[in-house]
Amino acid sequence: MAQYSRLDGVFAAVSDPTRRAVLRRLGTGPASIGELAAPFGMALPSFMKHIGYLEKTGLITTRKTGRVRVCTLERASFDAIESWLSEQRGIWAGRTDRLEQFVTAADPDTRLDTETLS
Amino acid sequence: MAQYSRLDGVFAAVSDPTRRAVLRRLGTGPASIGELAAPFGMALPSFMKHIGYLEKTGLITTRKTGRVRVCTLERASFDAIESWLSEQRGIWAGRTDRLEQFVTAADPDTRLDTETLS
DNA sequence: GGCTAACTTAGCCGCATGGCTCAGTATTCA
DNA sequence: TGAATACTGAGCCATGCGGCTAAGTTAGCC
Known part of the structure; x- marks a missing residue:
């Protein structure tokens, strides 16, 4: 892990x-x-x-x-931070499904990080 | 500072x-x-x-x-990250003045001359 | 060629991080 | 009361970070 x-x-x-x-x-x-x-x-x-x-x-x-x-x-590398913030805010809003857009559109690492927890 | x-x-x-x-x-x-x-x-x-x-x-x-x-x-503590991202993006856009609201106690490096980009 | 500028490499140092174990304390429950 | 639960504290260890100096390399210029 x-x-x-x-x-x-x-x-x-x-x-x-x-x-x-x-x-x-x-x-x-x-x-x-x-x-x-x-x-x-x-x-x-x-x-x-x-x-x-x-x-x-x-x-x-x-x-x-x-x-x-x-x-x-x-500049593009800053998107990782933006995505993470969006993901977090999405969770707060109680709709994790929505941010699938961000996560899947992002690089593999971001996806990995996401599935670390669940 | x-x-x-x-x-x-x-x-x-x-x-x-x-x-x-x-x-x-x-x-x-x-x-x-x-x-x-x-x-x-x-x-x-x-x-x-x-x-x-x-x-x-x-x-x-x-x-x-x-x-x-x-x-x-x-949740409020996440605003620091958001502010920093905004500041950075503001610099890219060539307008530091706007984000003074967010970053009041910034350091001297924050200043920049408006040249390229709008 | 020889000097200088602009990195670059190598290696040292002290401290913080991220993991561990082995206790210890304080609640809760039977 | 005594045992189990849920942390908590103390301390060890390896690694990495952020700083340093000293010496080396490469490019540009007279």
């Missing part, structure tokens, strides 16, 4: 203030590592871990051009 | 599949610790840690009656 859901990673990634700040900045457009790291009084390797985490969970993508790595926000 | 910490905790709490399952179950109504723990092949003290975490972050409240502790979902 304990199947890993995409949600695990997404929520964990978003639980850190540094990473949320990065996501916020990337919401305005792509940026390089150095540019993103500048506002934080943090060693670059430390900052890179955050970037690596965000990329691993699919919240951002990166591409290296020359010696500069550019990060781009992946 | 320091209004983050709530989001930190909420997202961290929600990043665990066991805890999400608990939240889902509690969405249908209050339940005792034992009742909640039953579906998981987990020692009770381990499970209690999850409950403690959920309570600490305000996602649930608990009350002990006799020897049974009953847990209740605190």
